[in-house]
Amino acid sequence: MQPVGAAAPLRVDIAEKTFRSAQGVSVTALKNLSFEVPNGEFACLLGPSGCGKTTTLRILLGLDRQFSGSFQLPEGGSNRIAAVFQEPTLLPWRTVEQNVRLALPKELRVKNLDALFDTLGLAGMRSLYPAELSLGLARRAALARAFATEPAVLFLDEPFVSLDGRTAGQLRRLLLDVWSARPTTALMVTHNLAEALALADRIIVLSPRPSHVLGVFDIGLPRQHRGPEATNDLLRSFHQKFPGVS
Template sequence: MHPSVGAGARLEIDIERKTFRTASGEMLEVLRDLHIEVEENEFACVIGPSGCGKTTTLRVLLGLERDFEGGIRLPRADDPRVGVVFQEPLLLPWRTVEANVRLALPKALRDKNLDQLFSLLGLSTMRSFFPGELSLGLARRAAIARALAIEPNLLVLDEPFVSLDEATANQLRHMLAAAWSERPMTTLMVTHNLQEAILLADRIILLSPRPSRVAGVFVIRIPREMRSEQVRSDLLRSFREKFPDYR
């Protein structure tokens, strides 16, 4: 079935069951009774043990996995737009950074001024560069710019900072937070990094081992700009106390 079964004020993911057939022909149940809610303009992070189905959940949400039991309700909008950032930048090598970003723009935004977005993501001097001329960190910035340029109602990110060195990843986290603050949008991000989630999220959704379901939710009400190193350390301790089995 098509994942989108309606629209509401918030994102709702209801996956009753999602299975895969293994190479040996056996059926592997990945997700069962998984229910995720993300409020309008809320930033939510999904974490969980390796292989529990985090990326599969996003693929179901995006319609890339259609064989599942359940349904998806997207945030309400007359013309819903979904911005996506995958683990790999997926930039077209024969197009410049700006051309890659503009490629995703809907007709109504075709002539949009991107100066502020490129400036916010530190790409102003690289608009005419080709992907082969970029470091991985810069290519990730371009991929984020492409997702944000369409002014999405829903932003979906699948471990966007994976495989980056910590200094580069942390720089990009703060850039994403700044861009989100400029224009809040309903956001769902998968990450394996709990400290990353504590820095960025309003809500952390913990998934259980396979077959995955929501094991718990950790809500953060402290504004991002007030999450100092000490505050993040306190939040991390509170999370560990609430979910002592998560490693």
């Protein structure tokens, strides 16, 4: 399958985002944050915790409109966006399959999802309720929901946080499997450099608050060649380019 959507990239240009606390104290979270993600690329937004990564994502998802600046989502194809949140955010009163189908537009509700459920190892769990799933399985269901919509752009907010290392690694491989079946412009927020190096085409490095782009790290290497040794080389050149960022 070829990348879907016209050539328009994801373009972000946020001039400023300020939070005002109840006591009247204002905190500037983002300042002059601008970057681009070319069509069909997987980018990671890497930065120290509390620097405004999730805030950026909430702005792009349209959940926070109190900011100055602009952004442009990739157009063409479905024009839909999909998100995998920090928590799986599955509706507890609907089964796994209902959760996935509800996110689909009406005309796609009946589409065949067997391949997607098979790839994610959820084939036997379609009729379970989220409370009956482990956290790892719930996260897989959240991935299934995001990919089922065939979005024009996919946002992931630390989707593998609070999982043990083995489960997280397994989920990363599954994510790559479904993503490569249909490469979608994707932006993933993470503070885990190893995760970013394993998944991304490019890493957008953010400064501490007020956050702006420190620089972009392009990983030229195809994912299948990123063995332990190659990853160490990548890590070394990353630290050369961004000393002090871990």
